[in-house]
Amino acid sequence: MEAASVAQNLGQGAELAGKYLTFSLGKEDYGVGILSVREIIGVMEITAVPHTPSYIKGVINLRGKVIPVLDLRLKFSMNHKEYDERTCIIVVEVQGQTAPVQVGMVVDSVSEVLNIAAGEIEPPPSLGSSSETENILGMAKVKGEVKILLDVDRVVGEGLLQQFVSQ
Amino acid sequence: MAVGHKPLSDLLDEVALKILMIEPGDLSIVGELLDLIEKLLPGHAPANTPGVIQRMAVAFKGALEKLIMGELADSAENYDLLGQCVTEMQESSRKEGQPGEKIIEQFCANMKKIGFPMETAALLGTTGPVSTGMGKADDESLSEAECALAPPQIKPAQAQAPATAGSSQEALPDFLQDTDLLAGFIEEAFEHLESIEVNVLELEQSPDDQDIINNIFRPFHTIKGVSGFLNLKTINRLAHATENLLDDVRNGKRAMDSAVIDIVLTVGDALKSMVENIKDVLQNGPANYKDTDISGFLANITQLQEGGAGAPPPEPVSVPAPDLQPEVFESEEVETLASEEAQAVVSPSPAIARGAQAVASPRADTPASSAARPSADAAPKKIGASIKVDVEKLDALVNAVGELVIMQSLVRQNRLVSRIADPKLTRDFSQLTRITSELQRTAMSMRMVPIKQTFDKMIRLVRDLSKKSGKKVDLIMEGADTEIDRNMVDSIYDPLVHMMRNSVDHGISPPADREKVGKPETGTVFLRAYQKGGSMMIEIEDDGEGLNTGKIRKKAIERGLVGEFDNLSDFELNNLIFLPGFSTADKITDVSGRGVGMDVVKKAVEKLRGKVEVQSQSGKGSLFVIRLPLTLAIIDGIIVRVGSERYIIPTIAIQESMRPDRKNYSTVHGRGENLLVRGDLVPIIRLYEIFGVQSTYTDPCDAIVVVVENEGRRRALMVDELLGKEEVVIKNLGGIDVPGVAGGTILGDGRVGLILDLAGVIANKAD
Numbered sequence: 001m002e003a004a005s006v007a008q009n010l011g012q013g014a015e016l017a018g019k020y021l022t023f024s025l026g027k028e029d030y031g032v033g034i035l036s037v038r039e040i041i042g043v044m045e046i047t048a049v050p051h052t053p054s055y056i057k058g059v060i061n062l063r064g065k066v067i068p069v070l071d072l073r074l075k076f077s078m079n080h081k082e083y084d085e086r087t088c089i090i091v092v093e094v095q096g097q098t099a100p101v102q103v104g105m106v107v108d109s110v111s112e113v114l115n116i117a118a119g120e121i122e123p124p125p126s127l128g129s130s131s132e133t134e135n136i137l138g139m140a141k142v143k144g145e146v147k148i149l150l151d152v153d154r155v156v157g158e159g160l161l162q163q164f165v166s167q
Numbered sequence: 168m169a170v171g172h173k174p175l176s177d178l179l180d181e182v183a184l185k186i187l188m189i190e191p192g193d194l195s196i197v198g199e200l201l202d203l204i205e206k207l208l209p210g211h212a213p214a215n216t217p218g219v220i221q222r223m224a225v226a227f228k229g230a231l232e233k234l235i236m237g238e239l240a241d242s243a244e245n246y247d248l249l250g251q252c253v254t255e256m257q258e259s260s261r262k263e264g265q266p267g268e269k270i271i272e273q274f275c276a277n278m279k280k281i282g283f284p285m286e287t288a289a290l291l292g293t294t295g296p297v298s299t300g301m302g303k304a305d306d307e308s309l310s311e312a313e314c315a316l317a318p319p320q321i322k323p324a325q326a327q328a329p330a331t332a333g334s335s336q337e338a339l340p341d342f343l344q345d346t347d348l349l350a351g352f353i354e355e356a357f358e359h360l361e362s363i364e365v366n367v368l369e370l371e372q373s374p375d376d377q378d379i380i381n382n383i384f385r386p387f388h389t390i391k392g393v394s395g396f397l398n399l400k401t402i403n404r405l406a407h408a409t410e411n412l413l414d415d416v417r418n419g420k421r422a423m424d425s426a427v428i429d430i431v432l433t434v435g436d437a438l439k440s441m442v443e444n445i446k447d448v449l450q451n452g453p454a455n456y457k458d459t460d461i462s463g464f465l466a467n468i469t470q471l472q473e474g475g476a477g478a479p480p481p482e483p484v485s486v487p488a489p490d491l492q493p494e495v496f497e498s499e500e501v502e503t504l505a506s507e508e509a510q511a512v513v514s515p516s517p518a519i520a521r522g523a524q525a526v527a528s529p530r531a532d533t534p535a536s537s538a539a540r541p542s543a544d545a546a547p548k549k550i551g552a553s554i555k556v557d558v559e560k561l562d563a564l565v566n567a568v569g570e571l572v573i574m575q576s577l578v579r580q581n582r583l584v585s586r587i588a589d590p591k592l593t594r595d596f597s598q599l600t601r602i603t604s605e606l607q608r609t610a611m612s613m614r615m616v617p618i619k620q621t622f623d624k625m626i627r628l629v630r631d632l633s634k635k636s637g638k639k640v641d642l643i644m645e646g647a648d649t650e651i652d653r654n655m656v657d658s659i660y661d662p663l664v665h666m667m668r669n670s671v672d673h674g675i676s677p678p679a680d681r682e683k684v685g686k687p688e689t690g691t692v693f694l695r696a697y698q699k700g701g702s703m704m705i706e707i708e709d710d711g712e713g714l715n716t717g718k719i720r721k722k723a724i725e726r727g728l729v730g731e732f733d734n735l736s737d738f739e740l741n742n743l744i745f746l747p748g749f750s751t752a753d754k755i756t757d758v759s760g761r762g763v764g765m766d767v768v769k770k771a772v773e774k775l776r777g778k779v780e781v782q783s784q785s786g787k788g789s790l791f792v793i794r795l796p797l798t799l800a801i802i803d804g805i806i807v808r809v810g811s812e813r814y815i816i817p818t819i820a821i822q823e824s825m826r827p828d829r830k831n832y833s834t835v836h837g838r839g840e841n842l843l844v845r846g847d848l849v850p851i852i853r854l855y856e857i858f859g860v861q862s863t864y865t866d867p868c869d870a871i872v873v874v875v876e877n878e879g880r881r882r883a884l885m886v887d888e889l890l891g892k893e894e895v896v897i898k899n900l901g902g903i904d905v906p907g908v909a910g911g912t913i914l915g916d917g918r919v920g921l922i923l924d925l926a927g928v929i930a931n932k933a934d
Binding site: 045047048049050051052056058059060061063064065066067068096099101102103 | 559566567569570573812857858859860898899900901902903905906907908910911912913917918919920921
């Protein structure tokens with residue numbers, strides 16, 4: 001039983017190993033798989049869209065393409081922080097219902113791209129409710145710091161791709 | 168929960184819509200229905216699908232396969248019963264998989280009437296998986312279920328093989344009826360066959376790759392479907408048999424071995440030569456028609472299937488080479504079409520278009536080698552050459568052109584540039600404008616096709632329906648040239664057929680009855696298309712009996728949809744027929760077809776962000792109006808400011824704008840605010856309120872109101888300021904879909920502005 005779960009964890013770690021773009025929200029560090037990141041842009045004027053959850057800040061014009069932007073702080077029920085010059089929008093691409101869609105995520109600041117090895121990754125902690133952890137792929141311990149590896153498809157998918165407005 | 172549930176109800180809606188389309192004798196649609204049902208089977212069904220529905224689907228599939236095999240009558244009654252079964256499945260889905268015994272019993276009773284008896288216990292899942300459950304209950308039904316689940320090809324293949332020569336002779340004049348469709352089919356078929364070849368060769372490398380098997384299966388399926396539709400019986404039968412063989416492989420009933428690969432390749436070649444021959448017939452007349460003997464193939468396939476259950480399949484040598492081989496090689500060199508003149512692909516039929524999507528995978532365009540072969544025929548003029556383009560590339564082009572137009576107007580409006588008084592610059596600018604607008608038109612037209620082809624199919628439908636029912640019906644079509652987004656053509660076809668059928672079946676009475684009430688004995692059905700207010704409108708009007716509003720009201724009260732003393736207009740009452748399950752229980756509304764209600768039409772239209780309404784006068788006729796958005800259209804809009812936000816209101820909906828006079832402003836106790844505009848009371852909608860933004864003005868008499876009209880309803884939208892008029896490109900909001908917002912656009916300063924969807928805004932306020 002124990003051996004099996006350890007083996008599973010190791011397997012999972014191996015699968016998750018790779019390059020991550022790390023960023024911070026408050027005091028926490030997060031990472032997203034580099035392959036889903038399209039670009040990083042400074043914060044720009046966001047057009048609010050009515051009747052959407054508060055964490056959906058609205059839409060922006062990304063070189064002629066309109067893409068939605070969500071605020072990760074609000075998404076994770078953290079306190080709102082005024083946007084400043086370090087605030088960034090990470091544009092990620094996730095698989096939508098029919099085609100890949102691009103979505104912007106507002107974060108406090110972008111740190112660096114880290115190469116995270118399988119051995120550094122641990123499974124997400126159980127925090128009681130599963131909804132808290134199901135966005136998390138795993139926890140990476142790099143140079144004594146903990147990075148929370150996010151499952152972008154879930155984070156974005158939950159907020160946008162499922163039809164959250166059902167009138 | 169509701170989210171996870173949606174795909175299932177969508178699937179069931181599709182099934183319901185499909186079953187409406189079935190005519191006895193048209194097996195290709197039954198095949199499509201089978202495909203849909205397969206998505207509901209255990210293992211394929213969307214997550215959260217209640218077990219009972221999966222078991223219902225298994226039974227449904229069994230019955231359907233028996234119909235295809237001819238063991239059950241291919242009759243309208245049976246399809247009606249199947250339709251009721253679908254309704255019961257929908258009902259079960261709405262009740263979250265707890266349908267209660269009544270529905271289960273109804274389902275079983277209907278199945279029994281069709282000739283597919285089953286026990287309620289099996290459905291409820293109390294005796295284990297369905298097939299064994301039925302077995303315990305009834306030995307006979309087990310064997311039936313087994314053979315129902317077995318592929319249906321064996322019998323037809325044997326039964327039809329001797330008849331080949333005779334039936335294809337009589338098929339000859341038949342398939343030449345629709346030369347346009349045929350030309351489209353030929354082109355598609357070649358592409359499909361090429362993709363089959365490439366995929367088969369790939370499969371030899373990795374025989375277990377399910378994706379590749381599916382990629383081979385799908386083109387066969389499409390060819391089967393479309394050829395059936397076009398009455399190309401020989402092709403249809405061969406494709407059908409091969410498809411069944413592949414289906415076995417797909418379901419793991421037999422392995423994909425070299426025997427199967429061989430037969431698939433030779434069948435592909437044979438089909439190619441047959442299609443080649445059809446092309447020849449199309450260009451040079453029916454005298455060139457060659458009959459192809461496919462009995463050898465069918466026998467081979469049957470043999471493979473029978474031997475393939477458990478025993479090792481025969482070695483490739485045991486597959487006798489079909490006599491066609493030499494001919495195939497001759498014709499192979501003429502398989503590519505000249506494509507000097509690139510044209511947008513125009514889909515001739517929904518089936519073909521669906522096929523086009525099926526092969527839109529990157530693999531479909533890989534067989535570059537075959538394109539290099541010399542084309543033997545002298546560029547036929549009749550079959551327009553076309554290039555298939557990835558829709559994404561097209562979208563990118565349209566997007567880029569849209570941006571170009573915006574940038575151009577930005578440059579022109581630049582303060583420094585506009586001060587330059589150089590005649591050459593002015594001339595160059597207008598030349599540039601001409602070029603960009605030409606470019607824009609072309610880019611847009613690539614995605615748009617006239618609705619004519621969809622309409623034309625209605626001619627046949629109405630003719631068939633009127634012949635069958637003994638009614639005299641004239642179909643008058645207007646605006647067939649109206650262009651519609653190519654993607655929408657496919658999706659609008661099914662609901663349109665349903666509504667046309669309603670109008671002819673239920674709206675128009677038999678000639679004698681019509682004469683009695685003083686109407687001409689020939690009924691008239693109008694089918695109109697036109698553009699209005701950034702929307703595509705399709706109207707179906709008949710001069711038949713109309714809806715019986717009184718009965719609808721009674722029914723609605725019975726079902727608790729309206730209170731007994733509710734004051735509803737006839738219009739509102741009539742539109743109750745679009746509610747789910749409304750017309751299913753009792754055929755009171757004259758618009759129930761197969762026990763599947765008009766709600767499937769409504770849902771299909773709403774999926775396109777459209778709307779459907781009915782206006783009807785008892786005794787005089789009904790008018791169904793479908794309103795569809797013109798996706799990707801550039802619309803003319805007025806930009807308004809509300810607080811810090813800017814919104815775009817489609818110009819065509821705007822009647823006037825004004826700063827209201829205090830004396831025209833009134834409130835009705837508890838019913839909101841109104842404005843007297845030229846003698847009419849128009850309700851005021853405070854945009855800032857429904858969009859939740861801070862506005863500059865909160866008193867309507869300080870602000871500006873824009874009077875808009877949408878589907879006969881007038882509203883005064885309260886805004887802070889009018890900023891100007893601009894042509895804007897509608898863009899979707901990248902996954903966000905909210906009521907009241909039709910999309911976004913990039914404004915002159917690069918920010919995104921939201922385009923109002925007036926229907927949504929008005930409905931929003933009404934809630």
